[in-house]
Amino acid sequence: MRILHTMLRVGNLEKSIAFYTEVLGMTLLRRKDYPEGRFTLAFVGYGNEAEHTALELTHNWDTSEYDLGSGYGHIAIEVLDVYKACEQITSAGGNVVRAPGPMKHGQSVLAFVEDPDGYRIELLCKK
Incomplete structure (x- = not known):
């Protein structure tokens, strides 16, 4: 067993992909739109998903901002x-x-x- 990915909901997918790839040096591993559900999933990370954990960025098309909540750490x-x-x-x-x-x-x-x-x-x- 291993951890596959951690998911974060993001308000602006392009801005988030740019941050994780250009600022933190990750690679965009894959991205897929789900028009019926009105959301996009983008996976970023430091290596292929077969061997490395990824970060899943979930963009719900109708939501531009989220409350972080008090339970989130880092x-x-x-x-x-x-x-x-x-x-x-x-x-x-x-x-x-x-x-x-x-x-x-x-x-x-x-x-x-x-x-x-x-x-x-x-x-x-x-x-």
Whole structure:
């Protein structure tokens, strides 16, 4: 068994695909419109779905905004250098909401960025 994907509902699919591919460096793996259901699914990730977990971006055509809710935490992405990743993300137009640095009460170096819908993504340097 393995985790296949995590799904996020997004208000603007093109803006979200651009963020995850151009700012975070993922690849658009597949995309399909479902006209009868009035939604589109786009899968992004860092490798093919046979071997890697993907992120499913769900765009309901009649909804442009969602409440994030109090139960949502974050997506975590491993990077080699959190400081360099934040520089690259900022220069690509991304929004760093927690500057890189040590984790409170821990040793890990991390940072947080937000996608166009306000979802938080943790950048974590694993040692």
